[in-house]
Amino acid sequence: MLAVHDLSVRRGAVLALDGVTTGLRAGTVTALVGPNGAGKSTLLDVLAGVLPPTGGRIERPRGSSVAYVPQHGTVSAQLPLTVGDTLAMGCWRERGPWRRLRRSDRARIAECADRLGLTPLLHRPLAAVSGGQRQRALVAQGLVARADVLLVDEPTAGVDAATQDALLDALRAEAGRGAAVLHATHEDAAVAHADTVLALDQGRVVADGPATIPGSGGRR
Numbered sequence: 679m680l681a682v683h684d685l686s687v688r689r690g691a692v693l694a695l696d697g698v699t700t701g702l703r704a705g706t707v708t709a710l711v712g713p714n715g716a717g718k719s720t721l722l723d724v725l726a727g728v729l730p731p732t733g734g735r736i737e738r739p740r741g742s743s744v745a746y747v748p749q750h751g752t753v754s755a756q757l758p759l760t761v762g763d764t765l766a767m768g769c770w771r772e773r774g775p776w777r778r779l780r781r782s783d784r785a786r787i788a789e790c791a792d793r794l795g796l797t798p799l800l801h802r803p804l805a806a807v808s809g810g811q812r813q814r815a816l817v818a819q820g821l822v823a824r825a826d827v828l829l830v831d832e833p834t835a836g837v838d839a840a841t842q843d844a845l846l847d848a849l850r851a852e853a854g855r856g857a858a859v860l861h862a863t864h865e866d867a868a869v870a871h872a873d874t875v876l877a878l879d880q881g882r883v884v885a886d887g888p889a890t891i892p893g894s895g896g897r898r
């Protein structure tokens with residue numbers, strides 16, 4: 679679904695990505711791992727098209743779509759968005775911004791909200807929910823987009839165990855409908871849940887293959 683050849687990104691004095699070659703297959707969940715500063719967010723930014731590469735190339739089928747859920751930041755209390763609006767923005771690629779939603783869009787939003795336990799929060803301002811709830815709302819927006827490639831930066835960081843399970847199940851379901859899913863993570867459980875692991879260190883690929891359960895030495 680997506681192939682990356684010899685990708686490099688210079689950020690200031692740092693070579694944040696250095697000759698990254700890999701691929702993402704449709705129907706697969708890939709965990710993107712590596713220590714702080716390894717280049718995970720940089721790779722997601724470049725794959726999402728929000729950061730230009732310094733060198734190398736990215737190939738994906740013409741007409742294919744990418745949804746990106748960056749690492750959660752602060753949401754301004756001035757931003758007049760509800761949780762439901764946030765999910766609805768997942769339809770913008772297909773419908774255009776602020777267009778009237780179709781019945782099928784509303785059904786999709788309701789389904790994704792339900793999947794991540796957001797139904798009771800849909801009318802709450804995004805700025806007035808907890809960090810973990812906001813995280814879920816942003817991931818749910820990525821689910822609503824039903825893209826061919828779903829990129830998510832640390833979706834399970836700092837969330838409770840039930841939320842982690844719901845998020846991982848949601849990523850699995852996305853792969854189940856045929857998406858190529860890549861998510862950055864530091865959590866063993868999220869790595870064990872993936873089909874493949876892409877490990878970066880100092881901007882280079884140090885491992886790229888089937889996921890193993892940490893400590894077991896065996897395949898999942």
Ligand SMILES: Nc1ncnc2c1ncn2[C@@H]1O[C@H](COP(=O)(O)OP(=O)(O)OP(=O)(O)O)[C@@H](O)[C@H]1O
Pocket residue numbers: 689690692693694712713714715716717718719720721
């Ligand atoms: N906006 C920026 N300007 C300059 N350098 C940056 C910028 N963002 C990241 N870097 C540098 O690029 C390198 C890769 O950073 P990146 O954020 O991609 O790592 P990461 O693997 O996502 O780390 P973490 O696990 O902490 O999220 C690091 O050396 C970092 O200091």
